[in-house]
Amino acid sequence: MPAPVRATHDVDACARTDAALTRAFTILGKRWNALVLGGLQTGPAGFRELSRAIDGLSDSVLADRLAELTRHQLVRRRVDEGPPVSVSYELTDHGRALMPALDQISSWAVEHLPPEPSEQ
Amino acid sequence: MPAPVRATHDVDACARTDAALTRAFTILGKRWNALVLGGLQTGPAGFRELSRAIDGLSDSVLADRLAELTRHQLVRRRVDEGPPVSVSYELTDHGRALMPALDQISSWAVEHLPPEPSEQ
DNA sequence: GTAGCAGCTTCGAAAATCGAAGCAACCCCG
DNA sequence: CGGGGTTGCTTCGATTTTCGAAGCTGCTAC
Secondary structure (H helix, E strand, O other): OOOOOOOOHHHHHOOOOOOHHHHHHHHHHOOOOHHHHHHHHHOOOOOHHHHHHOOOOOHHHHHHHHHHHHHHOOOOEEEEEEOOOEEEEEEOHHHHHHHHHHHHHHHHHHOOOOOOOOOO | OOOOOOOOOHEEEEEEEEHHHHHHHHHHOOOOOHHHHOOOOOOOHHHHHHHHHHOOOOOHOOOOOOOOHOOOOOOEEEEEEEOEEEEEEOOHHHHHHHHHHHHHHHHHHHHOOOOOOOOO
């Protein structure tokens, strides 16, 4: 054992940062993904609707995020060919399964996230 | 009501994308933050230890993330002035309070996140 | 026709991330 | 004591992401 006994716990213990968590945050760790999913929580919504609901998110990025979430099967894009073509996005079962976790994070933020002492 | 009855639900319903969720993902929505917190889940760890545990994360970004998480009071930096100065990072109570949610997300990923059909 | 809305896409600029290298301090080995 | 290894970061230039404004199509209302 070359290194001093400094480590509080073995590297292996936290080593593989939990592959599943890594996969989850490959998606959720992108700037707006979780918020888009959250915006869909209450039901289907149109592109423009989401755009207005999520403050600060630009159209170009929203389009990108929706495409990505759709690829990952968390969101479904549905087109209504009625007289005025309309598009709506909604959560898939996979996406909906994430909602409880999102709620939990939301609650955590209420209780443990200070109102920003001084934003960077 | 100028627009056709296309909206499935009122904008207000999903309007303010849940301020708390937004605040939470101002932090968690950054590329490595959640993984760093996850790496600290099993106990205190040193800089290099985390660096090796989280695959793909560079030193410069890790330093940045740790500083940010520390500012937000989710992580605490502790220096042991012993003969060999050693630094260790650990979760604060606020940070630890997030772990259940992280676990839930991890479980969700196991059950609902396909093994990447084709990475972008 | 003219205006307005929905749903995107394109484009250049700004910001975030990356990876390699550097640096001080300290330990072990010989 | 010198060489080599480890820890904890910082700096820097290059690549990626993200951003926001503008543009374009299709349709409706006036």
